[in-house]
Amino acid sequence: MPKSRILVIDDEAAIRESLRMTLEYEGYECLLAATGQEGLTLAERETPDLVLLDVKMPGMDGLEVLERLRAMNETLPVVVVSGHGTISTAVEATKKGAFDFIEKPFASDRVLVSLRNALDQRQLRDENRTLKRAVEVRHQMIGDSGALRQVMAAVGRAAPTNATVLIQGESGVGKELVARTIHRNSLRSRERFVEVNCAAIPEELIESELFGHEKGSFTGATEKQTGKFEQADRGTIFLDEVGDMSAKTQAKVLRVLQEGEVERLGSARTIKVDVRVIAATNKNLEEEIEKGSFREDLYFRLAVIPIHVPPLRERTEDIPLLVRHYMEYFSRENNTRPRRITQAALEALQRYRWKGNIRELRNTVERLIIMSPGDTIDLADLPGSIRTPGGSAAPSATARTAGAGEATSAGTLREFKDNAERAFLVAKLRENGWNISKTAEVIDTPRSNLYKKLEQYQISQETDG
Numbered sequence: 001m002p003k004s005r006i007l008v009i010d011d012e013a014a015i016r017e018s019l020r021m022t023l024e025y026e027g028y029e030c031l032l033a034a035t036g037q038e039g040l041t042l043a044e045r046e047t048p049d050l051v052l053l054d055v056k057m058p059g060m061d062g063l064e065v066l067e068r069l070r071a072m073n074e075t076l077p078v079v080v081v082s083g084h085g086t087i088s089t090a091v092e093a094t095k096k097g098a099f100d101f102i103e104k105p106f107a108s109d110r111v112l113v114s115l116r117n118a119l120d121q122r123q124l125r126d127e128n129r130t131l132k133r134a135v136e137v138r139h140q141m142i143g144d145s146g147a148l149r150q151v152m153a154a155v156g157r158a159a160p161t162n163a164t165v166l167i168q169g170e171s172g173v174g175k176e177l178v179a180r181t182i183h184r185n186s187l188r189s190r191e192r193f194v195e196v197n198c199a200a201i202p203e204e205l206i207e208s209e210l211f212g213h214e215k216g217s218f219t220g221a222t223e224k225q226t227g228k229f230e231q232a233d234r235g236t237i238f239l240d241e242v243g244d245m246s247a248k249t250q251a252k253v254l255r256v257l258q259e260g261e262v263e264r265l266g267s268a269r270t271i272k273v274d275v276r277v278i279a280a281t282n283k284n285l286e287e288e289i290e291k292g293s294f295r296e297d298l299y300f301r302l303a304v305i306p307i308h309v310p311p312l313r314e315r316t317e318d319i320p321l322l323v324r325h326y327m328e329y330f331s332r333e334n335n336t337r338p339r340r341i342t343q344a345a346l347e348a349l350q351r352y353r354w355k356g357n358i359r360e361l362r363n364t365v366e367r368l369i370i371m372s373p374g375d376t377i378d379l380a381d382l383p384g385s386i387r388t389p390g391g392s393a394a395p396s397a398t399a400r401t402a403g404a405g406e407a408t409s410a411g412t413l414r415e416f417k418d419n420a421e422r423a424f425l426v427a428k429l430r431e432n433g434w435n436i437s438k439t440a441e442v443i444d445t446p447r448s449n450l451y452k453k454l455e456q457y458q459i460s461q462e463t464d465g
C-alpha cells in the first residue's frame with residue numbers, strides 16, 4: 001500500500017508543524033497549506049487522500065474551502081478542525097459534506113482515529129468501485145473463446161501489480177483495450193493513464209515528449225514542458241508502438257525503468273517518478289532483437305508480464321458475439337431500429353480472415369448498420385469480399401469515390417460527406433505509401449488532424465485491403 005497523503009490547511013504555523021510531525025510519525029505523507037487558496041491548488045495538483053481543514057482563516061474561510069473541495073472531488077474526505085467550535089459550525093460543516101468535526105485544542109489521538117476511519121471508509125468505497133468496474137470491463141471485452149479468456153486471466157493477474165507489461169499482437173486485436181483494462185483494474189486507477197504513440201511522434205521530438213524540456217533547451221523550446229513520464233507520476237504510462245523507438249530513445253527509456261527517474265532536456269536535475277509502464281507493439285520484438293533494431297535488455301525490462309493477444313481468425317468463436325455486440329452498439333449510436341442477422345451471414349463473417357482484426361470487424365458492422373436497408377442482414381448485404389472468401393472487406397477507395405451507388409446509398413448529407421472524406425484520405429494515404437507526415441503535408445492539414453481523422457474513421461493500412 002502506498003502511503004496515504006494528508007493535506008493540512010491551517011493558517012497557524014505552529015498547528016501545521018505539530019500536525020506534520022504527528023502525521024509523518026504515523027507514516028503518512030503530509031502536505032501543508034497556509035491559506036484556503038493554497039490548499040485548493042495543492043488538492044488539485046497533488047491528489048491527497050484526505051484533507052484536514054481549519055475553519056477560521058483570513059481570506060477564504062474553511063467552510064468555503066470545504067465547498068470547493070467537494071465540488072472538485074466529492075469522494076475526497078475532509079475532516080474539519082476548528083477552535084471556534086460552536087455547534088452551528090459543526091452542523092454546517094457536516095451538511096456541506098465534512099467527514100468529521102474536531103474541536104481545537106485537540107488531542108492528536110482524536111485526530112488520528114478520525115483520519116483512520118475516513119481513510120478506511122474511502123478504501124472500502126474504492127474497492128467497491130474497482131469490483132464494479134471489473135464487471136463493466138468484462139462487458140467491454142467481448143468474447144468467450146479460450147484464447148480471450150487466457151488474455152483476460154493474464155490481465156487479472158497483471159492488474160494489481162506494478163510489473164511492466166508488454167502486449168503483443170497484430171493491428172486491431174485490442175492491445176490498447178487490454179492496456180486500459182489493466183490500468184482501470186489497478187491500484188493506480190484513480191491516477192492518470194498517459195498514452196504515447198511512439199510511432200506517431202517525429203524522432204527529434206520524442207525525447208522531449210517523453211522526458212520534457214526546460215525553456216530554451218533547444219531551438220523552438222520556447223516554453224518549459226513536462227514530459228509524459230512526469231505527467232504519469234503515480235499512474236500508468238502506455239508506450240504504444242514501442243517497437244518503433246530509435247536506439248537513442250530506447251536507451252533513455254531503459255534508464256527510466258532502471259533508475260525510476262527522468263531528466264528534462266536541458267536540465268541536470270533528476271526527477272523521481274513512480275510510473276507503471278505498459279508497452280504494446282504489433283512488431284515481433286524477438287525478431288527485431290535478432291535484427292539488432294531493438295535492445296534485448298529493454299525487452300526483458302518491458303516483458304516482465306508478456307501478454308499476447310491472438311488475432312481474430314484464431315478465435316472465431318468470438319465473432320458472433322462481437323457482431324451482435326457491435327450491431328446493438330451502432331444501432332443505438334445511429335438511432336436506427338434494431339436489426340437481425342441470418343445464420344448464413346454470420347457464418348460468412350466467421351469464415352472471413354479479418355486481417356484488420358476487431359477494428360475491421362467493427363467498421364464492417366458499422367457500415368452494415370448504416371447501409372443495409374432491410375430489417376434483416378443477410379448474405380447479400382455483406383461486401384463481396386466477405387461473401388467470397390479470400391478477399392478483404394473494405395471496398396477499394398477508388399471504387400468508393402467513383403461509385404454513384406455509394407453516394408446515393410448514404411442516407412444523409414453527413415453520411416455522404418463522411419464517406420467521401422474517408423475515401424479521399426485512404427486514396428491519399430495510399431498514394432503516399434501510408435506515410436502520415438507526407439500525406440498531411442500533401443493534403444495541407446496538420447498531422448494531428450490527420451491522426452484524429454484516422455481514428456475517427458478507423459483507417460489503418462491493415463484495414464485497407
Ligand SMILES: Nc1ncnc2c1ncn2[C@@H]1O[C@H](COP(=O)(O)OP(=O)(O)OP(=O)(O)O)[C@@H](O)[C@H]1O
Nearest residue numbers: 140141142170171172173174175176177282358359
Ligand atoms: N474483445 C473486444 N471486445 C470488444 N471490442 C474490442 C475488443 N478488442 C478490441 N476491441 C475494439 O477494437 C478496436 C481496436 O482495438 P485496439 O485499438 O485496442 O487495438 P490495437 O491492438 O491497439 O490496434 P493497433 O495495433 O492498430 O493500435 C477498438 O475499437 C476496441 O474497442
Ligand SMILES: [Mg+2]
Nearest residue numbers: 175176240280
Ligand atoms: Mg493500438
